[in-house]
Amino acid sequence: MEELFISKALLVQLLRFAETRGVHTTHWEKKQGSVEVEVIPLLEAEKLYAHIEHKTGDREFGLHLGATGNMAALKIVGQLIQFSDTVETALEKAIEYLQLLTNAFNIHLKKGENTFRILFELDRRCPIDFPVAARHLMSSVMAFAYKEIRFLIGKNCLPLDAALQFRTDATDQYYRIFNTHLKFEAANNYLEFDKGILQQRIHYADYELLMVLEKVACERLMQLNDHRKTFRSKVKSMIYTQLEPALPSVSDVATLLNLSSRSLQRKLKEEGTSYSKITEEIRKELAVIYLKKDHSVKEVSYLLGYAESSSFINAFRKWFRTTPSAYREMM
Secondary structure: OOOOEEEHHHHHHHHHHHHHOOOOOHHHHHHHOOOOOOEEEHHHHHHHHHHHHHHHOOOOHHHHHHHHOOHHHHHHHHHHHHOOOEHHHHHHHHHHOHHHOEOOEEEEEEEOOOEEEEEEEEOOOHHHHOHHHHHHHHHHHHHHHHHHHHHHHOOOOOOOEEEOOOOOOOHHHHHHHHOOOOEOOOOOEEEEEEHHHHHOEOOOOOHHHHHHHHHHHHHHHHHHHHHOOOHHHHHHHHHHHOOOOOOOOHHHHHHHOOOOHHHHHHHHHHOOOOHHHHHHHHHHHHHHHHHHOOOOHHHHHHHOOOOOHHHHHHHHHHHHOOOHHHHHHHO
16 A cells, blocks of 8 residues: 655645744754655655644644645646636546645545535545644645636636535634535535536636646656655565565565665665564554454454454554454444
C-alpha cells in the first residue's frame, strides 16, 4: 500500500496561509529540509496542520484556507481546470490529475436525473492515522471547489446539499462560506448542485492551450510515479513477496536486494524510516485484510507473528484505538 502524500503546491499554499495568520514556519521548513521536493508524506503534513491549529487556535483554518485560495496555487492542475470548456470537463480533468496534488483522497462525479454530486472520498487511513490533516484538507478542498465553480462560470450557484464526515462546533462559519446548512458527521463528503451547471461554459476556455497543458500534466504524472518508487517502497514490496505468512527478517530482504543488513538500514534511515517501522505498517495492513476474511483473533495473531493474542490486541489498540473484534463489527 503506497504512502499517502500531499504535493509541494499544497504544502507551499499551506505555509503561506500560516504566515498570514502570524505563524512562522521557517523553523519547520528547515527541520523538514527543502520544500522543493515534489511531494511530502502526509505524516509530516499532519504535524504541520496540528502546529498551525495549535498556534492559531483555529480548528477551522482549513475551511478558511480553501475559501481564500486561488487556482494558481494548484499549478498545472489549476490551469487544466481553468482552460476547460465546461464545468463537467473541468471536473473530469481535476479527477484525472488529482494524483499530482495528493493521493489522500479521490474525487468522483455522480450524476442524477436533475442534480450531480462531487464526492470527496478520503483514503480509509486518513481519519485514523492523520485526523488533523484529514479534517483540514477535506474542509479546505470542498470550500475551494465551491469557490472555484462560481469563479469559472462567473456567477453564484448555491449548493442544493452538502455534507462532511467530521463534526464541528462552528457550523455558522460553514454556512457563511457554503451558503447552505451542511450535514456533519455524515457518511460521505460531497457537494450537490443543479445538473445544468455541468454544461455551463467556462469563460477562460482555450482548447489548444488545454491540449498542450494536458500533455505536460501526463509527463509530470509519469515523473511523479517514478519519483515515488523509493527504496522504502522497494523494501516493502519485497517483504510482501516473501510472506510465508511470517514476515522475512531484515537479513533475508537485504540478501535479496544484494545489500548488507547495515546498508539496508542506512538507506532506510536516509528516507526517514526503518525496517521495524515498515514491518509494523505491513502488520497493520494485513491485520485488516485477515479480519475481513473472518479469521479469528487467535489466527490473525499467529499469521502476523505474535506469540500471544494479547500482544496482537495491544498492538491493534495502538493502531486503531479499538479492539480487533470491535473493528470487525464496525466493518
